[in-house]
Amino acid sequence: MRLIQCEHQGQVHAARVDSDREVRLLDADTYTLARRAIAAGQSLADAVEAALTETRLDYQRLVDEKRLLPPLTHPDPAHCLVTGTGLTHLGSADTRSAMHAQSQQQAQIAETELTDSMRMFKLGVEGGKPGAGVIGAQPEWFYKGDGSCVVAPEAEIPVPQFAEDAGEEPELAGLYVIGDDGRPWRVGYAIGNEFSDHVTERFNYLWLAHSKLRACSFGPELWVGELPDHLEGVSRIVRGAETLWEKPFLTGEANMAHGLANLEHHHFKYSGFRRPGDVHVHFFGTATLSFADGIQTRDGDRFEIRLTEFGRPLRNPLRFEAASPAIDVTSL
Structure with missing residues (x-):
């Protein structure tokens, strides 16, 4: 599994990389997801699956618009x-x-x-x-x-x-x-x-x-x-x-x-x-x-x-x- 972070609607979100063209937005940033996983005693992969939203973003557009952040x-x-x-x-x-x-x-x-x-x-x-x-x-x-x-x-x-x-x-x-x-x-x-x-x-x-x-x-x-x-x-x-x-x-x-x-x-x-x-x-x-x-x-x-x-x-x-x-x- 690979994740990125990006700016979306004025907030920092993590997103799962589904392909070279598309990422699927998560409901929180990577730091928050890691803290959730630690508190719940679960893997980060499980925390990511639970945090998936229905929002999909164009990966190249994030690059072109300089909306990528450190992961x-x-x-x-x-x-x-x-x-x-x-x-x-x-x-x-x-x-x-x-x-x-x-x-x-x-x-x-x-x-x-x-x-x-x-x-x-x-x-x-x-x-x-x-x-x-x-x-x-x-x-x-x-x-x-x-x-x-x-x-x-x-x-x-x-x-x-x-x-x-x-x-x-x-x-x-x-x-x-x-x-x-x-x-x-x-x-x-x-x-x-x-x-x-x-x-x-x-x-x-x-x-x-x-x-x-x-x-x-x-x-x-x-x-x-x-x-x-x-x-x-x-x-x-x-x-x-x-x-x-x-x-x-x-x-x-x-x-x-x-x-x-x-x-x-x-x-x-x-x-x-x-x-x-x-x-x-x-x-x-x-x-x-x-x-x-x-x-x-x-x-x-x-x-x-x-x-x-x-x-x-x-x-x-x-x-x-x-x-x-x-x-x-x-x-x-």
Whole structure:
């Protein structure tokens, strides 16, 4: 089952995707449906079936009219936390090392000579899939912002004036709601663009935190249920009417150094991330970046990320913002 969210008659509604052309409206948004399911002790799929209305909407019209929304939102964006993990995919260390202009291969250098990135990746390869009920190695982790940094599918991704780069990261994102008892519930998965500033990160990896404080997008569709182990997607950048860059990418646990359960544990083990009622959007990492191939994006370029199993692609154009004055902090 796949769901979207859209604006309909001035309100936010979830809708079930019935075909490439049509969606069927539900009587509430995704957050409300998830809360209903948790309270009733039922699956989200059952809650969706009970919430179906007779209203059917043209999918393409929703796209054309920019009425698509992220497939899970919180009524108060401050109660949505957006985070992620890196160096999680097989091949991601090579991408990171290429981005950081490292030429050494992991197998050819001693443990004491490994870069921090390679050491972190090696931990994941050796201990990121420990088996059911066992806690594995910690992954790299980062914070992106609250719900205000999330851009809807088809909407422009803003690039702040101080940014050094504007690069896509095609990833899976896990979407969660925290129950009233503090238990995390996975609502589903979505295609994500964990948009980042790779020039800032490349200058010094200690600026990784700065490089991640950017907008992002996920959707348009929410995958409800168990995720296939192997997923093949395509990420492209379109400039005008031409494809500037295109590359396949692999995701799913079969292509990852870490298991999803391990990544989820190391995020939600912190009690502050189990606050009742909150929404979490957690990006699971990638091994494919246009930046690693020397691509520099421009205003108006459009990102397109597709995983066939997730229906329609996630598309967002870029909008470079004008210069802004320095932030002046006033003493009270």
